[in-house]
Amino acid sequence: MRAAVRDSLADLPEGSLVLVACSGGPDSLALADTTAFCAPRMGLRAGLVSVDHGLQEGSAERAAAVAAWARGAGLAPAExxxxxxxxxxxxxxxxxxxxxxxxDAAAERHRASAVLLGHTRDDQAETVLLALVRGAGPRGIAGMRAVRGHYRRPLLGIARGDTHEACAERGLKPWADPHNEDPRFLRSALRPALDSLVAVLGEDLVANLARTAALVGEDTDYLDALALAALDECRAEGGLDAGRLGALPAPVRTRAVRAWLLESGVNGAELNHRHVTAVDALVADWRGQGPAFLPGGIEVRRGGGRLTATQPLR
Incomplete structure (x- = not known):
């Protein structure tokens, strides 16, 4: 775990502040403890943020106790x-x-260079399975990224069992979140199924799923870069040139469409495959059809050989 944290933080300038997001569970607690050890030896500062969602009895006291532990472990700020x-x-x-x-607000407030998240290799395997269950494309199967903006996940190559062992070895007392055993939550419901798959297919399954995410992620990043370059070539006054866009290979074209929709104000959390397909049909399956309706009231139309996105009146 110390090697994983050192590798994750190796590129940060000396004196940088990193914040660990810590719920008090075994994964994030082991990460916080490891970061408290590694950061000062790397010339870095380390702090901690514990978020109280207010959804469980005693959650405020628990978050305060995690912050108090962090201050005792030398993490500052700890809140x-x-x-x-x-x-x-x-x-x-x-x-x-x-x-x-x-x-995000804590990182801005404390001018942190990075926020560390405690997702493990097991979390990544679950994410890949969830993506497959939902029929997600490569972007979903690519799972969580080791680095995304100022967020970093040092433990994506570390097994969940190792974080539990680290807590035991260090004398840490993690909190067991009852939501992790609650079948009302899809990820929690999936865990027994994953255990069954491991029992049938072998212990390498978790590592193989996580490696699949990494491999697909590399391909996705490459195609995304091609799509952004192609998108610039397809721009026309007030929108996109449908002819140039239609000449692109489908994997690049749909990614360019998605990037343009995000630029146009569509909420990324609400944008899904059906929306992208509807807009792509205005290019690849043009039959004079009407507009594609997107989240947030945005409409995409084709006219005069161009795609244009219209924002709703406010």
């Missing part, structure tokens, strides 16, 4: 942050949105 969880996107999605907003 507990309370968030209000909305109702949109289901309970898991709403909690995740509130949590990341709080972590």
């Amino acid at each position: 507990a942050v309370t968030v209000q969880v909305g109702a949109g996107g289901g309970p898991e999605g709403a909690a995740r949105e509130a949590r990341y907003a709080a972590l």
Whole structure:
């Protein structure tokens, strides 16, 4: 774990601050403890943020206790942050949105260079399986990235069992989140199924799924880069040139369409394959059809050989 954290932080300038997002569970607690050891030896500063979602009894006290432990371990700043969880996107999605907003705000407030997340190799394998169950494309199968903006996941190559062993070896007392055993949450419901698959197919399954995510992620990044370059070539006044866009290979074209839709104001959390397919049909299957309707009230039309996106009136 120390090697994984050192590798993850090796490119940061001396004196940089990293914040560990820590719920008090075994994965994030082991990550926080490891970072507290590694960061000062690398010339870095390390702090901690514990987010209280307010969804369970005693959550505020638990977050405060994690922050207090962190201060005793030499992590500074160390703070507990309370968030209000909305109702949109289901309970898991709403909690995740509130949590990341709080972590973004903490990173800005403390001028942190990186925020560390405790996702493990097992979490990555679960993410790949969930993507397959949902019929996701390569972007979903690529799973979580080791680095995304200021977020870093040092433990994506570390087994969940290793974080539990690290906590035991270091005398840490992690919190067991009951939501992790609650079948109402899809990821929690998936874990027994993954255990069954491991029993049938062997222990290498988790590592193989995680490696699949890494391999697909490399290909996805390459195609995304090609698509962004192609998108610039397809720009026309007020939109995109449908002819140039239609000449692109489908994997590049659909990625260019997706990038343009995000530019046009479509919420990435709400944009899905059906929306991209509907807009792509205006290029690859043009029969004079009407507009494609997208989240947020945005409409994409084809006219005069161009695609244009119209924002709703406010």
